[in-house]
Amino acid sequence: xxxxxxxxxxxxxxxxxxxxxxxxxxxxxxxxxxxxxxxxxxxxxxxxxxxxxxxxxxxxxxxxxxxxxxxxxxxxxxxxxxxxxxxxxxxxxxxxxxx
Ligand code: SF4
Numbered sequence: 001x002x003x004x005x006x007x008x009x010x011x012x013x014x015x016x017x018x019x020x021x022x023x024x025x026x027x028x029x030x031x032x033x034x035x036x037x038x039x040x041x042x043x044x045x046x047x048x049x050x051x052x053x054x055x056x057x058x059x060x061x062x063x064x065x066x067x068x069x070x071x072x073x074x075x076x077x078x079x080x081x082x083x084x085x086x087x088x089x090x091x092x093x094x095x096x097x098x099x
Contacts, residue, residue, distance in 0.1 A: 008042035009055040016075040017041050023070050025056050043075060063097035 008028040012020060020027055026044035031037050044056045052062070057074070060066030068074055081087060089099040 007045040007053055009045040009053070010043045010075050010077050012041040012043055013076050016043075019073045020070070020075070023057075023073060025070070062095055063092070 008030040012027065017027055020043055028042050028044050029039040030042050031039055045053045046056045046058075048054045048058070048061070050061070054062070055068075057069045058066065059069055068078070092099045
């Protein structure tokens, strides 16, 4: 059974799409709302061992030992997300992980 859930996870820009495709990870073109629908590329998601939707490049468990399989080639959105930032602490709080 494929670990890939078919859902999208993180938004990609054009340069991300070519790196992610070369890494043989799924790129999803997810329809956005509006009168003129747009299809934006995103990196796919998978179900973790504890049935959470996580990025396909994520290994391990949130709040425990974990890593990004494509860290050097990770998407621009991931590069802009700073560990310890307000957004990071909010995400940890939502997952029940100490900030
Ligand atoms: S840093 Fe890596 S594991 Fe985390 S969302 Fe980005 S690509 Fe996925």
